[in-house]
Amino acid sequence: MNAPDAVARAFRAERLRVLATVIRLTGxxxxxxxxxxxxxxxxxxxWPADGVPxxxxxxxxxxxxxxALDRLRRANVEAAKLQELAEAPDAGDDEWTDDRLRLIFTCCHPALTLDARVAxxxxxxxxxxxxxxxxxxLTSTATMAQRVVRAKRKIREAGIPYRVPPADLLPERLTGVLGVLYLLFNEGYSGRRELAGEAIRLGRLLxxxxxxxTEVRGLLALMLLQHDRAAARTDRNGDLVPLDEQDRSRWDRTLIDEGRGLLTGTPTPYQLQAAIAACHAAAATAADTDWPRIACLYEQLAGLTGSPVVQLNRAVAVAMAEGPQAGLRLVxxxxxxxxxxxxxxxxxxxxxxxxxxxRRAEAATAYEQAIALAPTEVERRFLRHRHDEL
Known part of the structure; x- marks a missing residue:
């Protein structure tokens, strides 16, 4: 491997570790x-002259x-910080791992706004x-730059600690980190596919x-088991293809296998959602889908989260398992x-x-309401098509 390629490879593999360590050392x-x-x-x-280390x-x-030591000396930083930095040993793998976790938890600290955490x-x-x-x-570079600058200033001025939270705070803080990653994934799932890929990459790192x-594994499994359908979700015109009409031969079996390997059977929110996605992935055809099991999993999930969106999804599963009238009552x-x-x-x-x-007249009215509320043109086109088929 030549030196420029080695630098590029090191940037992909080592940048986060190096940055996390130097942030810890310098503050x-x-x-x-x-x-x-x-x-x-x-x-x-x-490296071209000396060889790749x-x-x-x-x-x-x-x-x-x-x-950093040179820069701090020129800035006349206090002697204690200079001594600490000068004597810092080379980081081993365990230390780098800790530093990367510190960096992730600091970026997702609840004192920062959600937009700032994501950016x-x-x-x-x-x-x-x-x-x-x-x-x-879909915002300007200047706006996004200011968002990042304000986040870093908040970390410095508020004295947000650069650390993995202690055991008593870890569950709550980890939920926040996973929430940021899933938000990124959903942004990508809605159309900006590069964000979905980035969320999966960060999920694998975590x-x-x-x-x-368990929930780190659950979120990664969920993202993989949803992203495996990315190639089949839209047709050549960019229009949505419903799950039951998708060409399942286009689903990514490698992602499905990776996702299923992360399931633990634990009844936690991300694990339950991943188990639901795995039910869809296991069905060779739409008719083979185990809707009673999916409805049961959604019932467990609704009991944990109380989310009305989960209850809506359960209504869909009940409609598929027991008939549309049963689902409509829940809706x-x-x-x-x-x-x-x-x-x-x-x-x-x-x-x-x-x-x-x-009940076509009522359906037409409901479709019109949905079209007025849909957030993307892709979804509006799909709903208009359904409306026009009535």
């Missing part, structure tokens, strides 16, 4: 980012740390540029760092509760059940 987020960038630039200059990550960490995670942990993040979220955490009860007011899938689901019951 200065922006300084660490600049020094890590300097280290990779130095590698581009020196045996441990590229250690070389990059040492170079970035020394750059900071994508830039710092994911390695995306500000321009790439802005493009994915699973490697926390291999015994109408949800509509009466007002808990899903403004959510387009409520009238869309009701419209589909009414259509199956041959």
């Amino acid at each position: 200065d987020w922006e300084l660490a980012e600049e020094c890590v960038q300097d280290a990779f630039e130095a590698a581009l200059l020196r 045996r441990r590229p990550g250690a070389w990059l960490t040492t170079t970035a740390r020394n750059r 900071l995670t994508l830039q710092t942990v994911g390695g995306l540029t500000t321009e790439e993040i802005a493009r994915a979220f 699973a490697r760092l926390m291999p015994t955490e 109408d009860a949800l509509a009466a509760s007002g808990r899903l007011r403004g959510y387009h899938l409520l009238p869309a689901t009701r419209a589909d059940l009414l259509r199956r019951l041959d």
